[in-house]
Structure formats: structure tokens, C-alpha cells
Amino acid sequence: MIVFEYARATDIADAVRQKAADPGAKFIAGGTNLIDLMKENVERPSRLIDISRLPLNRVEEAPDGGLRIGALVPNSDLAYHPLVEQRYPILSSAIVAGASPQLRNMASTGGNLLQRTRCYYFYDTATPCNKRDPGSGCPAINGLNRMHAILGTSEACIATHPSDMCVALAALDARVLVTGPAGDRAIPFAEFHRLPGDTPEIDTNLDPGEMVTAVELPAKGFAENYTYLKIRDRLSYAFALVSVAAALELEGDTIRQARVALGGVAHKPWRDPAAETALEGQVANDATFSRAADLLLRDARGFTHNTFKIDLARKTVIRALTQAAGATPQSQSDKKIR
Amino acid sequence: MAQAGTVVQKPAIPLPEKIAIGLTVNGTRQHLRVAPWTSLLDTLRDHLDLTGTKKGCDHGQCGACTVLVNGRRINSCLTLAVMQDGATITTIEGLEANGSLHPLQQAFIDHDAFQCGYCTPGQICSAVGLLAEGKAGTNDEIRELMSGNICRCGAYPNIVAAIRQVMGQA
Numbered sequence: 001m002i003v004f005e006y007a008r009a010t011d012i013a014d015a016v017r018q019k020a021a022d023p024g025a026k027f028i029a030g031g032t033n034l035i036d037l038m039k040e041n042v043e044r045p046s047r048l049i050d051i052s053r054l055p056l057n058r059v060e061e062a063p064d065g066g067l068r069i070g071a072l073v074p075n076s077d078l079a080y081h082p083l084v085e086q087r088y089p090i091l092s093s094a095i096v097a098g099a100s101p102q103l104r105n106m107a108s109t110g111g112n113l114l115q116r117t118r119c120y121y122f123y124d125t126a127t128p129c130n131k132r133d134p135g136s137g138c139p140a141i142n143g144l145n146r147m148h149a150i151l152g153t154s155e156a157c158i159a160t161h162p163s164d165m166c167v168a169l170a171a172l173d174a175r176v177l178v179t180g181p182a183g184d185r186a187i188p189f190a191e192f193h194r195l196p197g198d199t200p201e202i203d204t205n206l207d208p209g210e211m212v213t214a215v216e217l218p219a220k221g222f223a224e225n226y227t228y229l230k231i232r233d234r235l236s237y238a239f240a241l242v243s244v245a246a247a248l249e250l251e252g253d254t255i256r257q258a259r260v261a262l263g264g265v266a267h268k269p270w271r272d273p274a275a276e277t278a279l280e281g282q283v284a285n286d287a288t289f290s291r292a293a294d295l296l297l298r299d300a301r302g303f304t305h306n307t308f309k310i311d312l313a314r315k316t317v318i319r320a321l322t323q324a325a326g327a328t329p330q331s332q333s334d335k336k337i338r
Numbered sequence: 339m340a341q342a343g344t345v346v347q348k349p350a351i352p353l354p355e356k357i358a359i360g361l362t363v364n365g366t367r368q369h370l371r372v373a374p375w376t377s378l379l380d381t382l383r384d385h386l387d388l389t390g391t392k393k394g395c396d397h398g399q400c401g402a403c404t405v406l407v408n409g410r411r412i413n414s415c416l417t418l419a420v421m422q423d424g425a426t427i428t429t430i431e432g433l434e435a436n437g438s439l440h441p442l443q444q445a446f447i448d449h450d451a452f453q454c455g456y457c458t459p460g461q462i463c464s465a466v467g468l469l470a471e472g473k474a475g476t477n478d479e480i481r482e483l484m485s486g487n488i489c490r491c492g493a494y495p496n497i498v499a500a501i502r503q504v505m506g507q508a
Contacts, residue, residue, distance in 0.1 A: 001375040001377075002375065003353060003354065003375065004354070004374060004375060005354045005374060006354070006357065006374035006418070006420050028418075028421070031416055031417050031418065031421065032398055032413070032416050035377070035416050035417070035418065036397050036398060036416060038375075039396065039397065048374065048418075050420075050421055052421060076410075076471075080473065099486075100401065100485055100486025100487075101411060101464070101467065101468065101471070101483050101485075101486055102398075102401060102404055102411050102412050102413045102464065102467075102486045103398060103413065103416075103486065105410045105411060105412050105467075106412050106413065106416065106417065236481070236482055236485035237485040237486060332482065333476065333478045333479045333481075333482040333483075334476075334478045335478075
């Protein structure tokens with residue numbers, strides 16, 4: 001591993017101050033992604049600022065009926081928190097669909113948002129990568145790209161965001177609370193992660209000196225009609241080829257409100273207002289779901305080895321909406337897709 | 339040996355100082371000085387001679403390094419010893435009590451739940467964590483919640499049987 005300094009932050013202000021004093025420093029909380037990337041020489045921080053002991057580890061009810069999740073709440077604690085299981089089961093389901101129990105015990109809420117792509121070329125310092133080494137090129141575009149993006153790609157990068165949890169947070173319209181030298185602000189989830197464009201080295205709209213302190217969920221949790229359906233090469237402990245978080249509000253068999261977020265297909269969790277609008281006011285049936293799937297994938301573009309994802313995503317959207325409408329969410333232990 | 343005068347002197351790179359930490363490992367308080375980049379796994383194996391915990395992939399993908407930190411199962415390869423200052427750690431060596439095997443250790447023997455044995459300490463520590471979490475009831479749930487532990491000999495059916503045996507005793 002690389003050589004670096006280590007310091008513990010005494011409070012949030014101290015963490016922000018330490019970061020401002022050393023632009024090469026990085027915050028560390030769970031460490032499951034950052035330490036791995038440091039072993040691979042992909043991340044080379046001069047200093048680690050350990051924020052894991054800061055008091056940001058509570059799940060609290062918000063005055064508006066929503067939930068405020070501290071940035072240091074471990075993924076497993078969040079997934080199994082009674083209020084999350086009751087009111088936001090789509091979030092519980094997405095979290096337990098990802099990683100392993102050991103990793104979920106370590107990984108933090110904020111860190112899950114900030115984890116980096118698992119693109120093979122990003123990880124391999126012997127190859128060019130515009131995300132790791134801006135301007136060096138993207139070997140994935142004409143290389144091994146089975147896992148890569150089909151939506152929102154650019155000439156510079158076709159990497160995907162690997163999180164499952166974030167797909168559910170996108171569907172729930174979460175907000176990310178951050179703090180930094182310029183003070184506190186809230187970032188709507190859809191604006192937190194970025195598309196690669198010509199700056200794929202920048203994953204999020206977090207400023208370099210800022211730190212995630214919490215994630216807020218609005219009151220509406222879609223606890224009746226939801227699913228998180230994840231399609232992958234292995235049944236467990238694998239990143240998504242395609243995943244869909246689908247949440248509906250039904251009145252009889254008419255859709256009043258719809259949320260559909262896709263994972264594994266883009267540089268960020270993918271939502272499309274046109275597809276959701278097309279669902280609203282319609283009868284929840286195959287024809288309606290097909291139209292929404294077509295809209296979601298209308299600009300999809302495949303590469304050498306991942307063109308299959310376009311049809312897979314279309315079918316996964318339709319199946320997920322069927323599961324949500326039927327109030328038969330996907331089980332994350334019995335993996336049969338019904 | 340190089341002759342004096344032929345050695346090219348490289349400027350010394352100043353290394354950060356080692357950091358003093360305290361860990362309670364298998365009931366024993368340990369005081370150590372470690373470099374910031376020392377993983378908990380390397381600390382257990384190389385500093386405390388507790389080589390029961392295995393290094394498989396060293397990237398959090400195989401689960402061979404699973405230990406219990408403050409009662410929760412984690413991958414010891416993906417955390418730094420300095421981050422765990424003050425923690426209580428249980429490794430495979432700490433599971434027996436008064437000379438008797440932990441019920442899961444006995445169940446792994448009863449069900450022949452290993453072949454080469456390299457993944458076994460991680461499997462057993464992971465299963466201790468799984469039982470404490472109390473989220474597994476069915477075989478599907480045991481399989482899913484043990485998915486962070488890879489067994490290349492393929493002893494999976496017997497591992498599930500061993501865990502079921504101990505769940506039945508609870």
C-alpha cells in the first residue's frame with residue numbers, strides 16, 4: 001500500500017478544516033472502497049482524515065414526516081432499521097441486494113454515495129482511463145464493456161455507478177445534506193451524481209472541500225407498491241447488469257404516481273420524467289409498462305459487448321413495474337423472479 | 339556488497355510515525371505501534387501472530403479475513419488497525435471457551451463443512467455474525483447472508499447444514 005498520514009477528526013468543523021488544509025487528503029469512514037482503491041494505487045491520498053467517530057450515526061424522524069439518515073449509519077443498520085423497513089422497504093431491499101453482510105456492516109451511508117465505478121480499466125493503472133487520468137483515453141469504449149453504460153455515456157467515459165442503495169434513494173427523491181468551508185447545503189439526489197461528459201474524473205457535484213453529513217428522505221415512502229429488481233451474472237454478491245427500483249401509488253388499477261430508477265446502466269442512477277409522466281393516470285398493465293420502458297430506453301446506445309443490456313433493461317423495467325403494481329416485491333434471498 | 343563511493347544515496351523519504359493503539363483481541367488487551375497503512379488483517383497475523391485469520395484476496399471479495407469487531411462481522415483486510423483503536427476483536431482463535439470448541443466449530447466438523455480449510459476461519463466467524471444478527475431462517479437466507487464467504491472447494495451444502503445445526507440448538 002501507499003504511504004500516507006492519518007489523523008482523526010475531533011468534530012465536523014475539524015474535519016472540514018483538516019481537509020481545507022491539505023488538498024490531497026481524503027475522508028475515510030467505512031473504508032471498503034477507498035482502502036481497496038489505495039491498495040490498487042488508484043487513489044493516492046496524502047492523508048486520511050478519519051471521520052468514523054463523528055456523531056453522524058443516527059436515523060431520526062424529521063418534522064415533515066420524513067427520515068434523516070446520518071452519513072455514518074452503516075448500510076446494514078440502515079437496511080434493517082425498523083422505520084426504514086416499515087416506511088421505505090424499497091431502500092431496505094436495494095441495500096441488501098448489494099455487497100455482502102460483512103461489507104454492509106462496514107460501509108457508511110455517505111460512502112455508498114461516493115463509491116467509485118468498478119470499471120476494470122479504472123482499476124487497472126497499467127491502462128489509460130479518463131476518469132483516473134484525465135485525457136489519457138477510454139479503453140472501455142472499444143474494449144471489455146459488458147458491464148458498462150448504455151445511457152448518458154460520452155466520448156470520454158462509459159463507466160457506471162455501482163451502487164444499489166443509490167438507485168432506491170433516487171427513486172425516493174432523497175436529498176443529500178453536505179457541509180463545507182462555505183457552510184451547509186442540500187443537494188437533490190438527481191443532482192448529486194453527474195454524467196461523465198468531458199470531465200468523467202468528477203463523479204459528483206460535491207465540492208472538493210465538502211463532506212456528506214446526512215441523507216434525507218421525504219415522507220412519501222411507497223411502502224405498498226414497490227420493488228427492487230436486480231439482474232446480475234451471479235445470484236449473490238455481484239454488481240448489477242441492470243437494476244430497477246420501481247415505486248407506484250395506485251388508486252384501484254390506475255397509477256397516480258410513478259417512480260422508476262435504473263442502476264447499472266449509467267454514470268448515475270437513471271430516471272426519466274417523460275417515462276414517469278407516461279405512467280401517471282394510466283391503467284397499470286403490460287401496455288402501459290411497455291410504453292414507459294420504451295421511453296426510458298429511447299436514447300440507449302450499446303457498445304461491443306453490452307448491447308444485450310438494452311433489451312434486458314426494457315424487460316426488467318416491465319417486470320419491476322409488474323411486481324410493484326402487484327405488491328409482490330422481489331425477494332432478495334429467494335432469487336426466483338416472478 | 340557495494341564499495342563505499344559507488345552507492346547512489348537516495349534522499350530519505352520521511353515516513354509518518356507509527357501510531358500507538360490499543361485493541362482487545364480474544365479477551366487480551368494489546369498495545370501496539372502500527373504504521374497508518376497496516377490493515378487490521380496484517381496486524382492480527384504479523385504483529386499478534388494470530389494466523390488463523392486468512393488473507394485470501396486482500397480486497398474484500400473472498401471473506402477469508404472475516405473477524406468480529408465489537409460483535410459485528412467485517413472484512414479485516416479493508417480496515418486499518420489505526421481506525422479500530424479501542425475495539426474488541428474476536429478471531430477464530432478466540433471462539434473456543436474453556437477448552438471446548440464453539441458450537442459452530444463443532445458443527446463444521448460434524449458436517450464435514452470444509453475440504454482444504456483455508457476459508458474456514460472466515461466462514462465460521464461469518465456464521466457467528468450471522469447467528470448474532472438473527473436475519474436468517476431459511477436455507478435461502480443462510481446462503482444469501484453467507485454470500486460474502488467464498489469456498490473454492492465447494493463445501494457450501496455442508497456449511498449450510500452446519501449453520502442449520504447450530505440454529506436448531508438456539
